Amino acid sequence: MKVNVKIKRFNPEADKRPYWAEYSLEVRETDRVLDVINQIKWEMDGSLSYRRSCAHGICGSDAMLINGVNRLACKILVRDLGEVINIEPIRGLPVLKDLIVDMEPFFDSYKAVLPFFINEDPEPPTERYQSAEDREIFDASTKCILCACCTTSCPVFWTNGRYIGPAAIVNAHRFIFDSRDQGADERLQILNQSNGLWRCRTAYNCTEACPRDIPITKAIEEVKRELLWRRA
Amino acid sequence: MSRAHKYDVIVVGAGGAGLMAARYAAQNPKVSVAVISKLYPTRSHTGAAQGGVGAALGNVSEDYPEWHAFDTIKGGDYLTDQDVAEMFAYDVIESVIELEHMGLPFSRTPEGKIAQRKFGGHTREFGKSAVERACYAADRTGHMILQTLYQQSIKDNVTFFNEFHVLDILLIGGECRGVIAYELATGEIHTFQAKSTIVASGGNGRMFKITSNAHALTGDLQSVVYRRGIPIEDPEFYQFHPTGLYKIGVLLTEGARGEGGILRNKDGERFMERYAPTIKDLAPRDMVSRSMYLEIREGRGAGPDSDYILLDLTHIDAHIIEERLPDITEFARIYLGVDPIKEPVPIQPTAHYAMGGIPTTIDTEVIMDGQNTIIPGLYAAGEVACASLHGANRLGTNSLGDLIVFGRRAGRFASKYAESAEFADIPKDAQDFTKNLLDKALNGSGTEKVATIRKELQASMMDNASVFRTEEFLTKQIKIVKELQNRYKQIGVEDKGKQYNTELMEAIELGFLIDNAEQLVYAAENRKESRGAHSHENHKERDDANWLKHTLVYKEEKGVRIDYKPVTLGKYEPKPRVY
């Protein structure tokens, strides 16, 4: 089938500001949007730049704003979009070239919540035991691939780039609710700061944008409740 | 940013092997460590691994490392070095426990232990029946390993150079003194001086058309070292995983068969009963892929073109599928529009894993020849390396084990070496080779297109050098690779910019990929027997008298040269491989 693809492009070495480039090409309806972008790069314009690697929604490289919704280009098919496809870089992070944005601010927020296992007890000779039920509590938040679909779909983040954002909160959730971890207090304190958790206005954009189907808003609510509960 | 850097230990690659190596190197307070990666660490393909990591914990049923070692050796069709397999089977137990201590969220048994399931080729009592050995975190074990190791690296404050492509290694006076890298953001060339360099840059599956491998898996360092005179070991042994999604190659884990999934031909027959009566669908991958190929060749393939096989999960409890195999269920739904709970999934073999690679000792030191001559300061681990653990065919779950066991060893041995070594001088012209490489691609007036050459390479490798090989096809493929090499010299790129010139990098990666294809086809043409993943129509039997030896492929002025290295045998006499 024929598709019309519009891509918001920007080359820092040549352009003063971003512009829309249009491509019309023949594709299969089972193609991923990533396949379409590849086809444009490989056959029409080699300079088109974007990140990609795994091509099946697992590495988190290719978050883009596609027909108005944040998604992974490799996890959405042409047949789900139709003949008109508009692609822009994800919002709220500085654009470096075409669809490539500066991910450093995003990773800085992630790192701020101490996203690593904390347990100061001596290590047992075998694994630490954990019941299947306790493991289930934080299952969804272990799925995060740090693609930034959620954070860059958040209206609070658009207006305040220092807001820690849903991805960081989800990753804090992953440890706060892990029965083996001991760093919850420290993380909750960090999330309690002015650009932390309480900035969330429950817009639900994040949950809708998540390509891993993590119930993000629910996770954020759980962390909020935990914070209030521990304070009381 | 300064373009000259100096670290005691440099790690190339930030997948499971690289992060594990960095962690262990950094635990040595006397050395400085940095990781260079062309991808952000969490984008590495270790994150795609699904099924599990094999270790004889015995959490579900009785199991011992001796059984695991034997399965690995037999699975490798006796080309596995037996001392390596034995060390591995013990070490991997400790390494898995260590991952759990780092917080890795494994799935759990009812008692709260690490959950384990069955996987191809893993058996109890030396082949009696399948055993639960694969430790798993749903069907995203690799994702959890990668995340956990990256999390630890944040805790340990590891230094990263992300989106830096290593394009050359500094091999001077017989020792390694560091690497040269291209910074994608700026187009600048950096020199990294190091006492120890650990190569952990992953696989090369992108030389084939249908593959489970990421776009980034272009065998860069397999080519970089090869161009510098280091051989590649056993490249003819390339694994095709039986269950790739039809036409796109995305993997459905063997764990699906571990949970009871069945392969069927167009008549609905469970054909693996004929090929491997004891363990059936859980036979090693080379056997299953070959059996599928035979079914299709004999007209029993499913679909309008009779060219695929069906993976049937419909008899398994829907709840188990959703809980233990959520990701692959989603892949089938999204990419093929097929719901595995309701109907069988169309699949075909997909290029998956390189058993061969940069040759190393059991201690991850890179070697130069069949006499185990070490290159001081150079180490390799993970899929890029060949410590001869996997032999002629890797068992599922043994690669994640490989990453953590050999990543750890590389970190330890490399930092220990760096502790006592001195920084050696780097010649002024160290960057010239790389400058020249980039210059040719950027400023060449050529008219050949990178995408066209890559497509032809991938299609021809799939046709002539994949699951079934013949003298005729391999000879033909050698010719094709030579032609592509010549045409590659005429490539041109449109993007002449400095910043994020991804087109230029794709061009350089294609050059690497063609070298990888060269290694594979020359070695395959040369090996006149069938063993493991190397199945040769004109030489159908394994021939231990003449071919129980490792291949070493060298690139020399005059062309490709092949040499050999003995296999380390041990307790287990080579026997015919039946399951």
Ligand SMILES: Cc1cc2nc3c(=O)[nH]c(=O)nc-3n(C[C@H](O)[C@H](O)[C@H](O)COP(=O)(O)OP(=O)(O)OC[C@H]3O[C@@H](n4cnc5c(N)ncnc54)[C@H](O)[C@@H]3O)c2cc1C
């Ligand atoms: C879909 C899939 C499922 C799998 N499932 C399993 C499983 O269940 N169990 C199992 O045991 N194995 C499995 N495997 C195999 C296993 O996952 C891989 O072999 C393993 O993860 C490779 O890890 P690695 O650290 O060697 O490389 P990778 O994780 O691929 O990392 C390579 C790193 O090197 C870097 N790099 C590459 N080239 C350069 C360069 N030129 N310069 C700088 N950096 C560079 C990359 O940026 C990356 O960080 C699976 C593989 C696939 C593809």
Ligand code: FES
């Ligand atoms: S390319 Fe990896 S998530 Fe899309």
